[in-house]
Amino acid sequence: MSTDKTVAVPLPTADGAPPDAGRPEPRTDSHARGWHGMGWGFVVKLVLMALINAVGIAVAWAAWDVGSWGVLIGIVLLTAVADWIYFSRRRLPGKYLYPGLAFLLVFQLFTMLYTVYVATTNYGTGHNSTQAQAVDGLLIQNERAVDDAPTYPLTIVERDGQLGFAVVDAAGQPLLGTAEEPLAPVPDATTDGERVTAVPGWEVVDRPRLLGDQSLQQEVLALRVPASDAADAGSIRTREGTRATVYRSTLEWDPEARTMTDTDSGVVYSPSDDGRFVSPDGAALPVGWRVGVGFENFVRAFTDSNYAAPFWRITAWTFGFAFLTVATSFLLGLAMALVFNDARVRGRSVLRTLFILPYAFPAFLSALLWRGMLNSNPDYGIINDLFFFGARIEWLTDPWLAKVAILGVNLWLSFPYWFLVCTGALQSLPEDLTEAARIDGAGRWRVFQSITLPLLLVATTPLLIASFAFNFNNFVIIYLLTEGGPRFRDTSATLGHTDILITMIYQISGVAGGRADYGLASALSIIVFLVVGAISAVAFRRTRKLEEIL
């Protein structure tokens, strides 16, 4: 409550403090700044700002609750800056830029920084979380029910804040024990034949109380009552509060030394630099944790024999694919646009609509349909059946044909876009320029080459660059059409001839199954980002030159 007052109260004061100092006439004041006559702007603004503050405070509160300090600091800063900008008299550009900047920070910059962070860790299968959680996991996995151990009906009892387990053994004898005291007979306990109902001096913890009290549940789950005086007899524990069984743990965690000890063999496992518990002879426990590895992932992307050779081939095909697919679809779209821009073509509007259809289908659907149509068996694959006289052509299994198939399908999917863009651009070109050129005696080709195309390129080059960047990461078409196949036969990595960098990253990330290596996948995606970023920057610079020439 106090936070919002400190935000709210100084604002009007700040507003009123320098009333006359170089301020413009009140009449020129925006209607959003105060209540002037019939202006509703100020009310709208207050409502909006109140909403923004409410959301900010709600998020901050939730972040405080779960202890996410980064989120807390971030949201408090964002909210405070929003208040400062919108209640301040100056900061006019800030008022326009702030929403965009805030979303950029939250959705782009944060993701990128997090990717950079992951790239410097060994996050992946076996290194999934923190050391504390790895310890939890290992202790769970190495505490087992003793073979043929009986299951006892359990009653949880309490005395002076100390919990105990009261059970009835196979002979019907009531037993009681605590964390320090091993199970021992309590002859004066009352039983109902199955379980203990009362023990003198102890209070029975009933079920509603147990189910309603989370910290009590934790204590009950953590309680181990030694089964007997013998050290290796194991101890009684319960999993759900009504039954107890004898368990034995073979691993012991030493929080001081931060080591794990195998109580059977006496082997001590100490934490290693790569985030695992390792014994002196090199054996490691299965669960590890996430640690920083610096630039190792970047080095591996270029040097690991499994990835290095495919990496360069995949990079080459990624460039080839992105360039060719943009070039072919642009040229086809342009050609179509030129043809249909000619007034002599009849039924232009109908034809134009038809040609835009492939663009209207969802790419997912089209890609899957094409995959079926490209089946090499002419009985199933309509392409071979209709266009290649029923010949058996291995569209998706031959390395080169698979590339052709991808370019072809992507051409079919994306030329309507260029058709639309070019048609629009052509129609906006000034007629008098071409007319003047014709009067000067320029031929059709000459007009196109010197007038139409350069003017068209001014409008379309930024789109061409954007399309290149998009296709550089065109995951959907590759994944749905060929899944990257056919596979490379000369490497062990599960990568193929039509994989592009983004599908390679997906493969390595292990999201789909198999061994995950998020660190390496993040490092690779940063490399891809740098490449796409560099190309786009250079290309846009060149576009500007293009405009200057004209």
Next chain:
Amino acid sequence: MRTAAIPVAAVATLALLTACGGGGETPEATPTDTATEPAMTGSITVWVDENREPAVAAAAETFEQETGVTVELVQKNFEDIRADFLAQVPTGEGPDITIGAHDWLGSFIVNGVVNSVDLGAKADEFEDVAIEAFTYDGQLYGLPYALETVALIRNTELAPDPAPATFDEMIEVGREAGTKLPFVINTNGTTGDAYTYYPFQTSFGAPVFVQNEDGSYTNELGMGGDEGQAFAEWLSENGMDGEGLFSTDWTYDIANQEFADGNAPFTVAGPWAIETLTAGGVDVAVEPIPSAGGETAAPFVGVQGFYLSAQSENALVATDFLTNYVATPEAMRALHDADPRIPAMSSVAEDVSEDPVIAGFLAASQNGTPMPSIPEMGDVWQHWNSAESAIISGKGAPQRAWDKMLSDLEGAIGG
């Protein structure tokens, strides 16, 4: 302007106070499902997919009435659960319980996100293969509820007699039927489908990983040696450059369509495909898969069940829900009715096996072995599928392609 400042201050403060009051409700809702305050009634979160949701909701209702604990069901895509569970359990945002497939267990183990489950004597009420599937290194880590496996599906009109015991005899029957194909099987197109072909592989005595006496898998590959080579040779002989009994042209849809159209009297498929296969009015019988290599053809059995999070703050309540409210014949029956798979609880399986299709799949599953859940299994599929696809299509010489697969796998598993 100066006079305006006072109402401005009042309105702004009032608005912000209201905003604070309004915003306060959202965070207040959060503590009830986190650990910050000892709520009088607890709450557990269960991830469940669309199909199973109503059945779990029914079990949850009984639990809520008897214990006062709220069960919050979160509906998720089944395919997303594995990765989400791995990512969210460590952050504390994960569920207390999730539905899942048993072959995820290996990665859950090495990532330390799963808790063990103690069914005690109740474990005997389940099919052995189901308990075996959720057991890792001698310890149970989930509550199984359903099985699934592939079996031989026969078109009873084209092949009226019970299926023969060997692959060759079955093909003979298939040829006599005079249909376009004697037999059709999903090869997943050029990707390859080692899962569907696996019963034939095991009939040559070449399991994917070597098994211990108790049926658990070691991480030593079992596909090498003469047995594996014999299977590779057999795939090649019957492949597209040989007899033409297998083809990489057959995707899941194409194989099902050919069978449903009556173009093949036999196919190998799972219960999930029965609806498609019989949609065209074909009557089917479900039988164990014939042996190709002389030994029993053992398909993979997939088991579905419930996992408990290692980081659950409500582990006691969650375990209570699983072992005392879901592991009951009534709840298991409800799960079967919601999503008809083979029940993992024996008594329920018997109840529902009046349906001959389910009885057929149950019989086939009793021949089968659980799909390995060891973490290495995730690395095997792609190499394995593509080697089989290469051999069937004739692109790879059987010996060489199989050996390359084995050496790639050694590399992937060892590294």
